[in-house]
Amino acid sequence: MEKLIHFTIDGISVEAKKGETILTVARKNDIYIPTMCYISKTTPCASCRMCVVEVKGVEGFVLSCNTPPVEGIEITTNTKELENERTNIMKLYDVNHPLECGVCDKSGECDHPLECGVCDKSGECDLQNKTLEFGVSQQNFSARDQARKIEHWGLINYDPSLCILCEKCVHVCNEVIGDDAIEVKFGGYSSTIIPKNSDTLDCTFCGECIAVCPVGALVSSDFKYSANAWELSRVPATCAHCSGGCSLEYETRHVGINGNASIYRVKNNFEFSSLCGAGRFGFDFDNHALRDEHAFLLAIKAIQSAKAIRFSSMITNEETHILQLLKEKLGIKLFNEDARVYQEFMKAYSSISGKKHHSGSLDAIKLSDAAIIIGSRIATDNPAVRYALTTAAKHNGAKVVYAHPIEDALIQNTVTQFMKYEVGTEEGVMALLANAILKDADLSQEERAFFDALDLGYLEAESNIGHEEISLMMHSFARAKNRVLIIGNDLIAHERALNIAKLSALIEKYSDFSLVIVPNEVNTLGVSLIADLDKDEDIIDVVGYNAKGNFIISSLKFANLAVASLNQQEGTFVSIDNRVLPTNVAVAFNGYTLNELASACGIVSQNSIDYTTKLNKNSGFKNIGFDFLENFLSPHGDDNRGYLLDEVTCKMNGAIESVEDLPEFNGTVIYHSNPVLQFNAYTNIAKQLEKDNALRGSAQFAAAAKISDGDRIEIQFGSKMIAREFKLDSTLKGTIALNPVFDDVVDASRYKFEKSKIMRVSHE
Amino acid sequence: MHNEQFNNRNVSESYFLVDIEDYPTDGWGRFKRVVKRTFRGELFVGLWVVLREMIKFDIHTIQYPQEKMPIGPRYRAVHEMKRLWESGTERCIGCGLCEKICISDCIRIDTKIDENSRKEVSEYSINLGRCIFCGYCAEVCPELAITHGGRYENASEQREHFVMFEDMLTPIDALKAGKQLEFEGFGAITPHEDERVKKTPLSY
Numbered sequence: 001m002e003k004l005i006h007f008t009i010d011g012i013s014v015e016a017k018k019g020e021t022i023l024t025v026a027r028k029n030d031i032y033i034p035t036m037c038y039i040s041k042t043t044p045c046a047s048c049r050m051c052v053v054e055v056k057g058v059e060g061f062v063l064s065c066n067t068p069p070v071e072g073i074e075i076t077t078n079t080k081e082l083e084n085e086r087t088n089i090m091k092l093y094d095v096n097h098p099l100e101c102g103v104c105d106k107s108g109e110c111d112h113p114l115e116c117g118v119c120d121k122s123g124e125c126d127l128q129n130k131t132l133e134f135g136v137s138q139q140n141f142s143a144r145d146q147a148r149k150i151e152h153w154g155l156i157n158y159d160p161s162l163c164i165l166c167e168k169c170v171h172v173c174n175e176v177i178g179d180d181a182i183e184v185k186f187g188g189y190s191s192t193i194i195p196k197n198s199d200t201l202d203c204t205f206c207g208e209c210i211a212v213c214p215v216g217a218l219v220s221s222d223f224k225y226s227a228n229a230w231e232l233s234r235v236p237a238t239c240a241h242c243s244g245g246c247s248l249e250y251e252t253r254h255v256g257i258n259g260n261a262s263i264y265r266v267k268n269n270f271e272f273s274s275l276c277g278a279g280r281f282g283f284d285f286d287n288h289a290l291r292d293e294h295a296f297l298l299a300i301k302a303i304q305s306a307k308a309i310r311f312s313s314m315i316t317n318e319e320t321h322i323l324q325l326l327k328e329k330l331g332i333k334l335f336n337e338d339a340r341v342y343q344e345f346m347k348a349y350s351s352i353s354g355k356k357h358h359s360g361s362l363d364a365i366k367l368s369d370a371a372i373i374i375g376s377r378i379a380t381d382n383p384a385v386r387y388a389l390t391t392a393a394k395h396n397g398a399k400v401v402y403a404h405p406i407e408d409a410l411i412q413n414t415v416t417q418f419m420k421y422e423v424g425t426e427e428g429v430m431a432l433l434a435n436a437i438l439k440d441a442d443l444s445q446e447e448r449a450f451f452d453a454l455d456l457g458y459l460e461a462e463s464n465i466g467h468e469e470i471s472l473m474m475h476s477f478a479r480a481k482n483r484v485l486i487i488g489n490d491l492i493a494h495e496r497a498l499n500i501a502k503l504s505a506l507i508e509k510y511s512d513f514s515l516v517i518v519p520n521e522v523n524t525l526g527v528s529l530i531a532d533l534d535k536d537e538d539i540i541d542v543v544g545y546n547a548k549g550n551f552i553i554s555s556l557k558f559a560n561l562a563v564a565s566l567n568q569q570e571g572t573f574v575s576i577d578n579r580v581l582p583t584n585v586a587v588a589f590n591g592y593t594l595n596e597l598a599s600a601c602g603i604v605s606q607n608s609i610d611y612t613t614k615l616n617k618n619s620g621f622k623n624i625g626f627d628f629l630e631n632f633l634s635p636h637g638d639d640n641r642g643y644l645l646d647e648v649t650c651k652m653n654g655a656i657e658s659v660e661d662l663p664e665f666n667g668t669v670i671y672h673s674n675p676v677l678q679f680n681a682y683t684n685i686a687k688q689l690e691k692d693n694a695l696r697g698s699a700q701f702a703a704a705a706k707i708s709d710g711d712r713i714e715i716q717f718g719s720k721m722i723a724r725e726f727k728l729d730s731t732l733k734g735t736i737a738l739n740p741v742f743d744d745v746v747d748a749s750r751y752k753f754e755k756s757k758i759m760r761v762s763h764e
Numbered sequence: 765m766h767n768e769q770f771n772n773r774n775v776s777e778s779y780f781l782v783d784i785e786d787y788p789t790d791g792w793g794r795f796k797r798v799v800k801r802t803f804r805g806e807l808f809v810g811l812w813v814v815l816r817e818m819i820k821f822d823i824h825t826i827q828y829p830q831e832k833m834p835i836g837p838r839y840r841a842v843h844e845m846k847r848l849w850e851s852g853t854e855r856c857i858g859c860g861l862c863e864k865i866c867i868s869d870c871i872r873i874d875t876k877i878d879e880n881s882r883k884e885v886s887e888y889s890i891n892l893g894r895c896i897f898c899g900y901c902a903e904v905c906p907e908l909a910i911t912h913g914g915r916y917e918n919a920s921e922q923r924e925h926f927v928m929f930e931d932m933l934t935p936i937d938a939l940k941a942g943k944q945l946e947f948e949g950f951g952a953i954t955p956h957e958d959e960r961v962k963k964t965p966l967s968y
Contacts, residue, residue, distance in 0.1 A: 102857050102861075102906050102907070103858060103859055103882075103883040107859075150881045152881075157881070159881075221877075224877045225858070225875050225876060225877040225882075225883040225884070226875060226876055226877070227875070228859070228860040228864070231860065231863075231864075255874075256874045257874060257887050257889050258872075
């Protein structure tokens with residue numbers, strides 16, 4: 001039991017745990033201390049000095065945001081002197097702050113903007129709110145105003161004259177996101193925020209700085225001045241781009257004078273959670289297609305005569321359930337390779353671990369002090385995991401081991417040890433890791449025999465991971481208390497995935513590592529828990545549901561029947577945390593839904609969400625109706641979104657197999673990996689997101705493939721041939737090039753490394 | 765001061781009852797009343813008054829629509845959009861408060877960012893068919909941009925004719941000719957405000 005510190009705030013006796021500050025304790029006990037620069041998910045900026053309190057017996061004021069309490073102190077949060085101090089701070093903030101409230105995007109986020117003075121509903125602009133709260137009606141301070149240029153940084157606009165230098169954006173960018181792209185240029189009154197080591201902002205454009213900005217200094221350039229805060233209606237939802245399951249709110253309004261509702265921007269609860277740029281800026285993937293009765297009839301016919309339905313994992317649990325019902329009723333097959341390999345992986349995992357779900361979560365990563373991430377270019381595959389890792393590294397000093405054949409400049413700041421292995425040798429790497437981690441574990445006889453039989457020399461030589469690297473890792477992990485192993489898609493889609501799964505289960509079972517297995521797409525995890533999937537065959541008479549087929553039902557272009565996109569549907573996803581998360585309709589859809597198709601085929605239900613209670617109980621789904629699922633974080637940051645899947649025990653009937661000979665990938669190898677902010681065909685149609693689908697490689701790769709920057713090339717791998725442009729990328733090293741898959745030319749579920757042949761078509 | 769005049773609630777002193785004939789109760793009585801009213805000469809009394817005034821040639825009738833009565837500055841007729849005297853730019857900053865406060869929900873405004881990174885009103889519409897001319901929009905406007913004018917004639921073949929921002933905006937030539945009338949009604953700044961305004965510390 002940890003020792004608690006007892007003290008009083010305003011006469012109320014409170015307790016603090018180790019590591020808590022006066023402010024966090026006050027907030028936990030609903031005692032109000034005003035702040036301008038404090039944000040829960042970072043270390044205190046301590047720039048505003050609004051949070052001052054008085055401590056009995058201590059002269060002067062104490063900053064509550066970064067001062068830990070000591071036993072028995074008596075704190076006062078509200079005296080005349082404090083009030084005066086805070087009011088003066090507010091007055092200083094207001095010096096030369098342009099009186100732009102009338103046009104500012106942050107102004108007046110409440111129902112009655114005209115009553116701001118008497119209204120207690122929180123406004124969007126902290127400065128406006130606090131100025132009114134402290135009744136600052138006249139200005140006793142002055143400074144010579146300066147001409148400050150508005151900066152245009154791509155998706156982000158920065159107006160220095162509105163900036164109050166609270167430094168929230170800098171802290172978030174550095175401590176949570178990990179881009180470390182902005183900094184404060186110190187210079188007294190002429191201080192501003194500037195891009196770090198660059199003329200213009202060069203970052204992943206997560207837009208988190210926009211979210212945390214308490215005033216209108218950092219705003220989305222697309223949203224700026226297009227709508228007022230009070231006109232927008234908020235739709236709480238779940239991001240539909242990756243498996244992170246980030247919460248967000250779509251904000252919608254009519255377009256122009258008489259237009260229909262459209263999404264204007266996306267916001268998130270920045271106090272506790274984060275959102276990447278794809279979620280924030282890639283919101284306009286809704287389908288505007290009209291109702292087409294003829295196509296609907298054709299679709300029914302197509303489904304009834306189909307041999308199989310192929311679908312993608314960009315789908316809700318309810319629709320997956322409908323497809324599963326269709327399969328049972330019509331006796332057809334269901335194809336979804338992405339979810340199938342995940343399902344197989346998890347099955348093998350369960351056969352050793354005895355449970356259905358992996359034990360880790362994003363919160364576990366955030367709280368960890370040691371993490372291994374293997375088989376994923378995580379910064380672009382799943383930004384939520386990257387942010388969690390960054391948080392762990394910056395706040396807990398976590399040691400992060402990044403094992404992958406290609407280095408990633410994006411998480412360079414976070415990673416403490418890069419472990420480069422040869423392409424294809426993932427099984428060997430996992431065996432080596434497991435061998436080191438489970439050295440002293442209480443294994444069963446067969447399992448011990450497996451490790452004894454390992455030819456470490458061979459594995460080390462083939463995978464190119466030296467003995468020293470492993471022992472360095474073990475050494476740095478020695479004092480760690482919360483360890484986590486993160487497994488990426490390269491392992492899940494690997495030829496030897498089943499054995500890798502068993503190895504990861506062993507690590508989880510016999511060590512204190514918690515395990516996170518990163519699902520590839522939005523709802524890969526949900527689909528794998530609900531649908532009974534068949535191995536994909538190249539047959540005709542396949543209906544594609546957001547996937548390839550002879551008859552395509554899709555929310556994208558080129559559909560035989562148009563259906564709603566994920567921001568036009570209600571339903572649930574299962575996130576990487578094994579949490580069932582609800583999402584809602586942001587924009588209305590006029591056409592048909594899968595539920596109507598199924599109803600026409602004899603599986604009748606009023607709404608898709610009627611199936612929420614009927615989801616596979618054997619996989620841990622609960623009997624909770626959609627309308628009873630909450631979607632919010634509490635004021636203290638507790639996650640009240642949806643529900644966690646029940647733990648399901650499985651038979652432990654698996655046995656580990658010996659490691660096979662490790663394959664070799666020689667010649668020009670490409671790695672299917674999306675650029676920043678791109679995930680799938682939906683991000684590909686989002687207006688604001690950059691769509692660079694060039695093959696990116698290092699100078700070394702260019703030399704090996706005999707191509708140069710700007711060449712038009714053809715890439716051949718397997719039986720496929722795709723045309724791309726080649727771009728030199730100075731941040732890359734080695735002989736593996738990155739091939740984007742968001743434009744849907746490659747099935748994203750396959751093993752992402754590919755031996756390829758590259759031919760130059762033309763030189764520019 | 766004495767309150768007697770207020771306390772005396774006896775109204776009967778200066779009031780008297782009008783001598784009204786009893787209403788007829790039977791059919792014969794009603795018939796007699798009709799005949800009496802029909803053949804009374806009151807019609808000719810009225811005709812005589814008109815003829816007398818006509819012969820005098822001292823007519824006070826306003827020849828509407830050729831002539832119009834001057835209208836008070838507080839009269840709330842069709843809105844006007846004002847321009848800044850110095851630059852001639854529109855005063856409207858697109859804050860949207862008029863849209864928000866409008867109780868008959870007849871104002872819609874669309875804004876965007878212009879090439880100088882300023883907020884620009886791209887569309888502004890008032891549905892005068894719904895407008896109840898309450899004056900809230902003019903009252904809430906922080907820039908004195910939208911005001912009520914004296915143009916009270918709302919007749920047209922189409923209601924759409926009266927909802928254009930451009931129709932309400934002071935024409936630029938009228939502004940240059942110094943013909944923009946400053947609103948003196950509710951919400952307007954008082955005359956000689958310049959002399960009374962307090963100086964701020966920033967006035968150096």
